Structure formats: C-alpha cells, structure tokens
Amino acid sequence: MERSKAQPYHHGQLREALLTSGRALLEEKGIRGFTLRECARRAGVSHAAPAYHFASIDDLLAELAARGFDELAAAMTAEADRSADKGAEDASTGRLMGQGVGYMAFAAGNPALFQLMFSREANRLDAPALAAAAEKVRALHAAAIEAVIPHASGEIKQRMADFAGASVHGFISLLLEGQIGGRDSSRALKARGLALLSAMAETVVRAGG
Amino acid sequence: MERSKAQPYHHGQLREALLTSGRALLEEKGIRGFTLRECARRAGVSHAAPAYHFASIDDLLAELAARGFDELAAAMTAEADRSADKGAEDASTGRLMGQGVGYMAFAAGNPALFQLMFSREANRLDAPALAAAAEKVRALHAAAIEAVIPHASGEIKQRMADFAGASVHGFISLLLEGQIGGRDSSRALKARGLALLSAMAETVVRAGG
DNA sequence: CCCTAATCTTGACGATGGAAAGAGGCGAAA
DNA sequence: TTTCGCCTCTTTCCATCGTCAAGATTAGGG
Numbered sequence: 202m203e204r205s206k207a208q209p210y211h212h213g214q215l216r217e218a219l220l221t222s223g224r225a226l227l228e229e230k231g232i233r234g235f236t237l238r239e240c241a242r243r244a245g246v247s248h249a250a251p252a253y254h255f256a257s258i259d260d261l262l263a264e265l266a267a268r269g270f271d272e273l274a275a276a277m278t279a280e281a282d283r284s285a286d287k288g289a290e291d292a293s294t295g296r297l298m299g300q301g302v303g304y305m306a307f308a309a310g311n312p313a314l315f316q317l318m319f320s321r322e323a324n325r326l327d328a329p330a331l332a333a334a335a336e337k338v339r340a341l342h343a344a345a346i347e348a349v350i351p352h353a354s355g356e357i358k359q360r361m362a363d364f365a366g367a368s369v370h371g372f373i374s375l376l377l378e379g380q381i382g383g384r385d386s387s388r389a390l391k392a393r394g395l396a397l398l399s400a401m402a403e404t405v406v407r408a409g410g
Numbered sequence: 411m412e413r414s415k416a417q418p419y420h421h422g423q424l425r426e427a428l429l430t431s432g433r434a435l436l437e438e439k440g441i442r443g444f445t446l447r448e449c450a451r452r453a454g455v456s457h458a459a460p461a462y463h464f465a466s467i468d469d470l471l472a473e474l475a476a477r478g479f480d481e482l483a484a485a486m487t488a489e490a491d492r493s494a495d496k497g498a499e500d501a502s503t504g505r506l507m508g509q510g511v512g513y514m515a516f517a518a519g520n521p522a523l524f525q526l527m528f529s530r531e532a533n534r535l536d537a538p539a540l541a542a543a544a545e546k547v548r549a550l551h552a553a554a555i556e557a558v559i560p561h562a563s564g565e566i567k568q569r570m571a572d573f574a575g576a577s578v579h580g581f582i583s584l585l586l587e588g589q590i591g592g593r594d595s596s597r598a599l600k601a602r603g604l605a606l607l608s609a610m611a612e613t614v615v616r617a618g619g
Numbered sequence: 620c621c622c623t624a625a626t627c628t629t630g631a632c633g634a635t636g637g638a639a640a641g642a643g644g645c646g647a648a649a
Numbered sequence: 650t651t652t653c654g655c656c657t658c659t660t661t662c663c664a665t666c667g668t669c670a671a672g673a674t675t676a677g678g679g
Contacts, residue, residue, distance in 0.1 A: 212627080231531050232442060237667065247628050249668080254626095258667065316530050321522060322442050324588045335589065360605045363581060363590065367606060371580020372572060379533045380544060381572065396569045397576060404613045420644065420657055447635060456659050458637080463657095467636065 216254040218244040220268070223261055228313045232320065237261065263328035266318045269311065270334030273318070277303040277341050293348035294402050300345050301369045301398045308373040315377070319370075342366050349402075350409025361405045368401045425463040427453040429477070432470055437522045441529065446470065472537035475527045478520065479543030482527070486512040486550050502557035503611050509554050510578045510607045517582040524586065528579075551575045558611075559618025570614045577610045 212218065222243035227235050237258045238248045255261040277300045284299025285292050308315040317323055323331065346362045353361070372394060375381045382390050421427065431452035436444050446467045447457040464470040486509045493508025494501050517524040526532055532540065555571045562570070581603060584590045591599050 215626085231534065232529075233531050236665085238665075248666090249629080250627055252627095252668070313530060319583065319587050319589065320441075321525050321587060322440050325440065339589065360602065360609065363602055363606055364577065364609050366590075367580035367584060368573065368577045369580070370584055371576035371578070374528065374583060375576060375579055378528050378530060380528065380548065381575075393569065393572055397572050400569065400573050400613060400617065404609060408609065424657085445635065446637090457635085458660080459658055461637075461658095 212244070212246055212250075215244060215246060215250060219251055219254060219261065220265060223265055224311075224314060227265065227317065228311065231313055232317055232322065235262070259322075259326050260328075262317060263323065263326040263331050265314065266323045266326075267328060267331040267334045269314045269318045270331070270338055272311075273304065273307045273315075274334070274337050274341055276307040277338070279303060280306065281345070291349075293345075294406060297345045297349050297365070297405065298398045298402050300341060301365070301401070302395075304369050305373045305394055308377060312377045315373075319374075339366075346405060349405055353409040357408055361408050365401050365405055368397060372397050421453070421455055421459070424453065424455060424459060427455075428460055428463060428470065429474060432474055433523060436474065436526065437520065440522055441526055441531065444471070468531075468535050469537075471526060472532065472535040472540050474523065475532045475535075476537060476540040476543045478523045478527045479540070479547055481520075482513065482516045482524075483543070483546050483550055485516040486547070488512060489515065490554070500558075502554075503615060506554040506558050506574070506614065507607045507611050509550060510574070510610070511604075513578050514582045514603055517586060521586045524582075528583075548575075555614060558614055562618040566617055570617050574610050574614055577606060581606050 219240055223235070223240045226240055226243065230236075230239075235258075237251055240261070241248050241251050244250075251261065255264070280303030281296040281299040284295045284302070287295065318335070342365065343358075343362050346358055346365060350358060350361065372381070376390065376394075382393065385393070428449055432444070432449045435449055435452065439445075439448075444467075446460055449470070450457045450460050453459075460470065464473070489512030490505040490508040493504045493511070496504065527544070551574060552567075552571050555567055555574060559567060559570065581590070585599065585603075591602065594602070
C-alpha cells in the first residue's frame with residue numbers, strides 16, 4: 202500500500218517518466234506540437250497508458266506547469282541567496298536583483314515550459330496545485346519588495362511589486378519571443394538584462410524613500 | 411451578387427472570411443483549441459477550402475498575428491495622439507504614456523490574439539510580413555523614447571526602450587494571464603496600469619537627464 | 620496459493636490537418 | 650458566341666490525435 206517512492210509494476214515510475222518525457226517534448230515541439238501519444242511513446246508505453254495517471258492531456262500540462270512554478274521559486278530563492286552572500290552594500294536590494302536573475306535564468310533555460318506556465322491555456326485549467334505554486338512565486342516578489350522598502354505605504358509597495366514583476370517578466374518574455382536583441386550576443390543580452398534589473402531596483406528604492 | 415440562401419460555389423472573399431472567423435475562434439478557444447476545420451465551418455465552406463488561401467494552419471495563424479501587429483501599432487499611435495492632444499505639460503512624455511495605454515488596451519481587447527502574436531509558436535513561423543509588422547511596433551517604442559530623451563546616449567536610449575517595453579508588456583501579460591489583480595475591479599486595475607506607466611515614464615525621464 | 624485491484628495493452632470512435640482527385644464557374648481567346 | 654484553361658471549392662482518403670471501453674497482466678494481501 203505505502204510505497205514511498207512509488208514502485209508500481211509494469212513500468213515502475215510511469216507518472217514521473219511521463220512528466221520527464223513531456224517536459225522534453227514540450228521544449229522540442231512547443232505547446233501546439235505537444236501530444237500525449239508521443240509522450241507515451243517516449244516513455245516506452247502504449248498510447249493509452251497515461252490515462253490512469255492523468256485524467257486528460259490538460260491534467261499533464263497542469264502538472265508540468267505547477268512543477269515549473271515550484272522550480273522557478275527555487276531558482277529565484279537560490280539566486281537571491283547567492284546575491285546576498287556576495288556582500289553587497291544593500292543586502293535587500295541585492296536579493297531583489299538576484300531574484301530577478303534567477304527568474305530570467307529559469308525562463309531562459311525552459312522557454313517553452315515558461316510560456317506554458319504563463320499561458321492563457323494554463324490559466325483555463327482549474328488546478329489548485331497550479332494556482333498555489335504560482336502564488337508562491339508572487340509571494341516571493343512581494344517579500345523582496347517588502348524587504349527593500351519596508352516603510353513605504355501598502356499602495357506604493359503594491360505598485361512597485363507590479364512594476365518589478367512586470368519589468369522582469371516582460372523583458373525575459375520579449376527576449377525569448379525574439380522581440381528583443383535579434384543579433385545580439387548572449388553576453389550583450391545578459392548585460393541588457395542586468396541593466397534592466399538595475400534600473401528596476403533603483404526605481405523601487407526611490408519610490409520607497 | 412448576394413445570395414443569402416444558396417451559397418455560391420465560389421465564395422469570393424474566403425480569405426477575409428477565414429481570417430475573421432479564425433480571429434473569433436482564437437479568442438473563444440485559445441491557441442490549443444484552434445482548428446482549421448472549425449474555421450472553415452464558420453465561414454460556410456468545406457474543410458479543405460482554406461488550403462488554397464493558406465498553405466497550412468500555421469500560415470493562417472501567421473497572417474492573423476501579422477494583422478494583429480498592424481492593429482496594435484495603429485492602436486498605439488491613435489492613443490498617443492489622443493494623449494498629446496490633451497495638452498500635457500510635456501507632450502513627448504504624454505505620448506509615451508499614451509502609447510502604453512494603447513498597447514494595453516489592444517491586449518486587453520484581444521487577449522488570445524495578443525498571446526499568439528508574442529508566442530513562441532508565432533516566432534517559429536518564418537513569415538516576413540509577420541516579422542516586419544512586429545518590427546514596426548518596436549520602432550514605435552524606440553521613437554517614443556527618442557522623443558522623451560533625445561540627448562541621451564544610444565545605450566541609455568536602448569536600455570530605456572527595453573525598460574519601457576518590458577514594463578508595459580509584462581504588466582498587461584501578467585494581468586491577462588491572471589497573475590495580477592485576481593479580485594480587483596476593472597477600475598482598480600486601470601489605476602494600477604496607469605500608476606505603472608507613470609513610474610515607467612518617470613524612470614525614463616530621469617535616466618535621460 | 621490464489622484473488623483482487625491497480626496497471627498496462629489493444630482496439631475502436633469521432634475529429635483533425637493535409638493530400639489527391641473531381642466538380643463548378645469565371646473570363647480570356649477563338 | 651463558343652470554347653477552353655485556370656482558379657476555386659467539394660469530396661474522398663489517410664495518418665494521427667485524445668479518449669473510452671474492453672481485455673490482459675501482475676503485484677501483493679488474504
């Protein structure tokens with residue numbers, strides 16, 4: 202009954218295998234090219250096998266998106282910690298920018314998944330786990346802003362959270378969609394991203410004082 | 411020429427009709443729910459009729475996206491003009507914010523089309539018309555920034571263009587995806603959007619001087 | 620040792636995108 | 650005017666898709 206690591210019989214870890222193959226497939230073919238059958242094929246099972254683990258293809262996508270949000274939150278926290286450790290003069294501002302770096306890095310590393318997570322389709326699925334995971338990311342944003350401008354009014358904080366979140370999300374989105382820096386090198390793009398984070402942080406700080 | 415009862419064998423305006431029904435279908439069903447056959451059905455023709463006008467379903471989507479960019483550019487210019495006419499103290503700053511308002515208004519009015527335009531899928535299609543239309547929107551951004559801070563360095567201008575574009579695009583994207591303002595009223599959301607535009611414009615102005 | 624229930628396979632259904640072939644109608648050349 | 654070519658649309662067909670309904674398989678409790 203209680204198998205901690207889930208050790209079913211025929212395949213073993215079909216659910217995990219489907220999530221793994223599905224994630225790769227998503228990055229390869231994009232949202233429109235994603236098919237459940239190809240997913241099953243890559244996991245080495247028949248086309249109807251996924252039905253037991255996922256009620257529908259949307260269920261699988263929702264789970265992928267939810268895990269993506271978890272991973273995104275982890276990437277943000279990790280990079281924020283790393284930035285804070287560097288011992289900048291202002292730790293909270295460093296964390297804010299670090300979180301932005303983590304956000305962008307995750308998006309750049311998982312462009313199709315990132316798009317799925319923030320897609321209208323994902324929004325349509327009613328998956329509580331997905332909504333909760335997304336909320337966690339938003340909470341990280343709010344907390345980072347709170348740390349930088351703790352004495353500002355609630356309205357200012359909200360507006361700066363809007364602002365910071367929008368800048369970072371918008372920049373990396375436009376970049377991934379090819380709307381920014383067509384022929385620029387990866388190094389140049391990183392510089393542009395960092396410059397954007399600086400301007401964002403400066404605006405937040407100013408609004409708080 | 412108009413036979414309302416008996417459909418003529420030759421539709422006459424099938425291409426336009428498909429684009430119209432396709433656009434409505436896109437907003438209704440989303441990118442994943444979009445089908446060529448339903449498109450044809452709504453235009454009153456057989457499922458293979460679109461083949462002559464569009465080489466593939468991606469061709470149709472590319473055309474929809476390209477026209478979306480044209481419309482977006484028009485919305486931006488129109489709203490910028492309207493803002494400038496209001497006689498603000500600084501006309502160029504007013505235009506910049508007005509363009510942002512036009513951008514957001516178009517996105518809010520055509521959420522699915524907007525997402526298609528900025529989707530990885532659209533990016534995959536090699537449609538020169540699409541790329542050109544997107545470039546026109548980017549040029550509008552750059553021009554608005556140029557007008558506000560004409561004496562700044564090229565690098566500053568680029569970074570502020572990044573910043574302005576990212577803020578506006580990110581905010582409206584997150585809003586449409588339900589990541590911002592879950593229970594807020596439409597009025598409150600507009601206020602948040604305007605506040606964001608103010609903060610954005612202020613940052614640009616400060617960076618230029 | 621066997622029996623139940625969870626897991627996976629096979630097969631089927633309607634729907635999709637696209638190709639192929641045929642039918643219908645417009646307009647230019649005779 | 651008549652004829653013929655070409656563009657447009659329909660019909661038919663195919664491989665694939667998601668999902669459902671059965672049947673097969675096997676793990677593990679009784």
